[in-house]
Amino acid sequence: MKPCPKFTFGVGDRFAHQAEAQLQAFITAAELGAEIVPVWNKSNREHTIIGSEPSGTRDAADLAVANLGWKKEYLLDADHINLTTVDRFIAPCDFFTLDVADDIGQAASSDAINAFVAAHPELIGTITIAGIEEPFTITREDLTQIAQKFLLATQKAGAIYQHLLQHKTSDFVTEVSMDETDRPQTPAELLVILAALSDAGVPVQTIAPKFTGRFNKGVDYVGDVAQFEKEFNDDLAVIAHAIQAYQLPAELKLSVHSGSDKFSIYPAIRRALQRTGAGLHIKTAGTNWLEELIGLAEAGGDALALAKEIYLKALDYREALCQPYATVIDIDVSQLPSAEAVASWSSEDYVNALRHIPSCPQYNPHFRQLLHVGFKIAAQMGERYTDALKAHREIIAKNVTINLLDRHIKPLFL
Numbered sequence: 001m002k003p004c005p006k007f008t009f010g011v012g013d014r015f016a017h018q019a020e021a022q023l024q025a026f027i028t029a030a031e032l033g034a035e036i037v038p039v040w041n042k043s044n045r046e047h048t049i050i051g052s053e054p055s056g057t058r059d060a061a062d063l064a065v066a067n068l069g070w071k072k073e074y075l076l077d078a079d080h081i082n083l084t085t086v087d088r089f090i091a092p093c094d095f096f097t098l099d100v101a102d103d104i105g106q107a108a109s110s111d112a113i114n115a116f117v118a119a120h121p122e123l124i125g126t127i128t129i130a131g132i133e134e135p136f137t138i139t140r141e142d143l144t145q146i147a148q149k150f151l152l153a154t155q156k157a158g159a160i161y162q163h164l165l166q167h168k169t170s171d172f173v174t175e176v177s178m179d180e181t182d183r184p185q186t187p188a189e190l191l192v193i194l195a196a197l198s199d200a201g202v203p204v205q206t207i208a209p210k211f212t213g214r215f216n217k218g219v220d221y222v223g224d225v226a227q228f229e230k231e232f233n234d235d236l237a238v239i240a241h242a243i244q245a246y247q248l249p250a251e252l253k254l255s256v257h258s259g260s261d262k263f264s265i266y267p268a269i270r271r272a273l274q275r276t277g278a279g280l281h282i283k284t285a286g287t288n289w290l291e292e293l294i295g296l297a298e299a300g301g302d303a304l305a306l307a308k309e310i311y312l313k314a315l316d317y318r319e320a321l322c323q324p325y326a327t328v329i330d331i332d333v334s335q336l337p338s339a340e341a342v343a344s345w346s347s348e349d350y351v352n353a354l355r356h357i358p359s360c361p362q363y364n365p366h367f368r369q370l371l372h373v374g375f376k377i378a379a380q381m382g383e384r385y386t387d388a389l390k391a392h393r394e395i396i397a398k399n400v401t402i403n404l405l406d407r408h409i410k411p412l413f414l
Contacts, residue, residue, distance in 0.1 A: 004173045004205040004251045005037040010283030017389045019064035021397035025404035034413040041077035044085040050379040058092035095173040098160045100153040101180035108152040131237030146192045158200030175206040179257045184210045190238045198246035206281040208255035215258035217328050218372035219365045221265045229268035253279035260284035266411040289375050291403050295396030297350040312339050314374030325373045335366040
């Protein structure tokens with residue numbers, strides 16, 4: 001098992017052109033006193049849409065590290081993989097997010113459920129966990145119901161992990177994703193999940209539970225911040241308890257998925273980390289590509305025209321682009337600017353609408369979300385788009401670094 005650093009930060013780079021600009025944010029953070037390990041992540045779906053391979057992400061990260069002289073650790077995440085998609089990630093990756101969301105709610109065999117319940121009498125009764133204000137009670141019936149919902153998912157995580165061990169040394173970080181489900185896990189459910197992962201032989205080092213509220217792509221958190229803070233703190237307490245109770249890795253920590261731009265919950269996360277000394281993995285993704293669009297718009301001329309064209313095509317193909325992300329975007333079509341309006345925009349108009357500064361009167365979260373899922377349009381442009389990235393590398397890099405450092409890393413860690 002590869003030790004997992006205390007603070008890891010997932011960064012997406014869909015077109016593999018911004019690794020140096022991203023890494024610069026971590027270099028500056030280290031100079032300011034925050035030791036954070038970058039984890040480049042790109043999902044199988046994104047590779048498929050763009051026509052790239054995980055080896056390309058590895059090449060881009062390695063080159064950035066060499067060019068900037070980064071001597072510290074960095075990782076490459078096989079993002080949201082399962083048994084049908086994992087193989088293409090095995091060679092280049094050293095961080096694996098085991099996604100078992102499709103198995104949540106699917107019951108394991110009755111024999112397996114009964115065996116799990118019988119093996120864990122400590123999970124029945126009143127349970128007191130340091131850091132959680134009120135003890136909670138799990139009856140035998142409760143434990144059986146929780147196992148019916150989550151046991152198969154943990155078994156699938158075990159199967160993916162064993163598959164990895166058959167094809168790779170154990171020198172990788174293991175994350176389990178449980179966030180894509182219908183409601184947040186309770187402390188009791190998270191405790192059962194961690195016990196089951198231990199039984200399944202998964203040395204989970206970071207776990208992504210479901211939190212209350214909406215984690216829409218590329219925009220701020222929508223929900224009850226106080227309730228999120230309570231859940232986050234309760235989850236930290238359960239993890240600390242489970243490490244001891246089930247011999248899980250000492251560095252096991254919480255992971256926040258779709259963490260891009262969730263500005264309103266960053267103070268709560270920061271308070272919890274400072275209070276407990278816990279680690280964190282936070283995963284950001286597609287906002288990097290939005291910074292590319294912002295840079296192109298700022299460059300003006302043909303680059304601004306290209307950024308406008310991408311939006312106009314995204315508007316035409318809105319339904320197809322949004323469908324795969326329907327559960328993690330919330331676009332009011334009536335609030336989308338018209339093709340005619342955008343065609344007349346200046347560089348400043350486009351940038352102000354897209355850049356995530358909620359206090360800006362022109363900021364438009366609906367415009368931003370549509371472009372967030374519209375990277376397929378740029379992918380279809382091929383070299384026309386990537387050539388523009390090369391031509392305007394400096395202005396784009398500045399936006400990428402500032403966004404990652406000032407809007408994300410500093411509020412959480414500095």
